[in-house]
Amino acid sequence: MVVLPAPVTGRSVEACTRHAACARSKNVSVIVIRTTDHHVYGRFRDVLLDFDFVCDGRSRVRPDERAPGARARVALTGLTVAEYFRDQEGQDVLLFIDNIFRFTQAGSEVSALLGRIPSAVGYQPTLATDMGSMQERITTTKKGSITSVQAIYVPADDLTDPAPATTFAHLDATTVLSRAIAELGIYPAVDPLDSTSRIMDPNIIGAEHYNIARGVQKILQDYKSLQDIIAILGMDELSEEDKLTVARARKIQRFLSQPFQVAEVFTGHAGKLVPLEETIKGFTKILHGELDHLPEVAFYMVGPIEEVAEKAERLAKEAA
Numbered sequence: 001m002v003v004l005p006a007p008v009t010g011r012s013v014e015a016c017t018r019h020a021a022c023a024r025s026k027n028v029s030v031i032v033i034r035t036t037d038h039h040v041y042g043r044f045r046d047v048l049l050d051f052d053f054v055c056d057g058r059s060r061v062r063p064d065e066r067a068p069g070a071r072a073r074v075a076l077t078g079l080t081v082a083e084y085f086r087d088q089e090g091q092d093v094l095l096f097i098d099n100i101f102r103f104t105q106a107g108s109e110v111s112a113l114l115g116r117i118p119s120a121v122g123y124q125p126t127l128a129t130d131m132g133s134m135q136e137r138i139t140t141t142k143k144g145s146i147t148s149v150q151a152i153y154v155p156a157d158d159l160t161d162p163a164p165a166t167t168f169a170h171l172d173a174t175t176v177l178s179r180a181i182a183e184l185g186i187y188p189a190v191d192p193l194d195s196t197s198r199i200m201d202p203n204i205i206g207a208e209h210y211n212i213a214r215g216v217q218k219i220l221q222d223y224k225s226l227q228d229i230i231a232i233l234g235m236d237e238l239s240e241e242d243k244l245t246v247a248r249a250r251k252i253q254r255f256l257s258q259p260f261q262v263a264e265v266f267t268g269h270a271g272k273l274v275p276l277e278e279t280i281k282g283f284t285k286i287l288h289g290e291l292d293h294l295p296e297v298a299f300y301m302v303g304p305i306e307e308v309a310e311k312a313e314r315l316a317k318e319a320a
Contacts, residue, residue, distance in 0.1 A: 030085045030093045032078060068109035075103040079137055079146075086144035093146045095138065101153035104131065104163040120162050128166055135170035159194060173197040186257045186300075193220055212280050215287050216252055223249030244289075247296070251286055254299040255308070272303035281305060 075097065085091040097103075104127065111124030119125045138148045150171070154164045159176070168174055174196050182189035202210040222245050226238065235243065261271025274282075282305030285291050291308065298312035 030082075030089075030091045032082045032085070032093055032095045068106045068113065071102060071106035072110050074106075075100070075134055079134060082146050083137065086141065086146050090143045092144055095146055095148040097148060097150040099153050100150045100167055101155075101163055103134070104166070123162050127162060131166045131170065135167075168196075172199070181253075184253070186253060188258060188260070190256065192217060192256065193224070209276075209280055212283050212287065216283055219245060219249050219287065220252060244292070247292065248286055248289070251291065251294075251296045251299045252283065254296055255282060255286065255302070255305075257299075257301050259301050259303075269301045274303050278304045282308075 078095070078097065082093045082095045085093045104123065107127070107130050108118075108122065108124045111118065111126065116125055119127065124130065138146050140146070150167070152164050152167055152174075155161050157179070159165065159168075174194075176191045176194035177189050178191035178194070179189070181191060199205060200210065200213065205213075222242075226242055226246060229237065230246070235246070238246065258274070259269035259271050261273075285305055286299075291305075294308060294312045295315065298308050298315060302308055302311055
């Protein structure tokens with residue numbers, strides 16, 4: 001493991017957990033991590049050691065108060081290390097960047113020091129060029145590959161802010177962590193409505209997978225549209241169809257929770273790995289109303305859909 005300097009994300013625990021989960025599931029030879037915060041590095045390294053990763057890293061963790069010019073070079077330095085393992089040693093490299101927003105922030109400070117006229121929201125006029133020149137180097141060659149997982153700070157939770165929006169344009173998929181979902185106690189706190197993927201195409205993932213995924217998004221969006229009415233008038237004022245939509249959406253929300261093996265210390269639940277086919281089958285049953293008779297709490301932190309019925313039965317016995 002090679003550790004290079006970069007600023008830490010505000011949601012470091014959640015980001016670290018997701019990074020570690022990605023590291024465990026990705027078949028790579030080398031992991032390159034960029035972070036200035038030694039606490040983040042320590043947490044990440046401890047998690048990898050718990051799962052028998054060989055960590056013989058060279059640590060270069062430095063404080064975040066350096067000059068903006070030095071911080072602006074951090075991303076390029078980390079990427080150069082990844083390119084070395086890919087091109088010179090023919091390795092498949094997993095590159096973690098925590099946090100890519102700091103690269104943009106440092107570039108903005110450098111631009112201001114140079115006296116350039118800022119563009120939208122005060123960012124540097126070369127924002128798109130700077131980001132593109134770095135992101136386009138993360139690619140696959142005949143010798144090896146670089147796969148990058150990047151934590152992105154979103155200012156004021158505004159996904160249209162130029163900094164995250166420019167980054168999103170270069171990513172194959174985005175996983176948005178939501179404070180509102182975290183407040184419900186649902187982890188990982190992923191918002192399926194804001195998250196995107198370029199392979200969400202029936203020609204790539206298949207018609208069944210695509211239709212079920214869109215069905216899940218539709219029912220969650222319908223539930224989101226009804227929340228203001230529920231807050232003002234209550235559930236009793238909804239039609240029977242809307243009540244059914246709300247009930248299924250809440251079950252889907254809880255079924256989207258997943259007990260990660262790397263997060264057992266946080267959740268208290270044993271980690272589970274659910275195959276894609278089982279996941280699709282579970283959401284199909286929820287959307288088709290086959291599990292309407294089960295309580296929503298039974299869908300929380302379970303693995304395959306069969307565990308929902310088992311948990312519901314166990315909860316019923318405990319309540320009796």
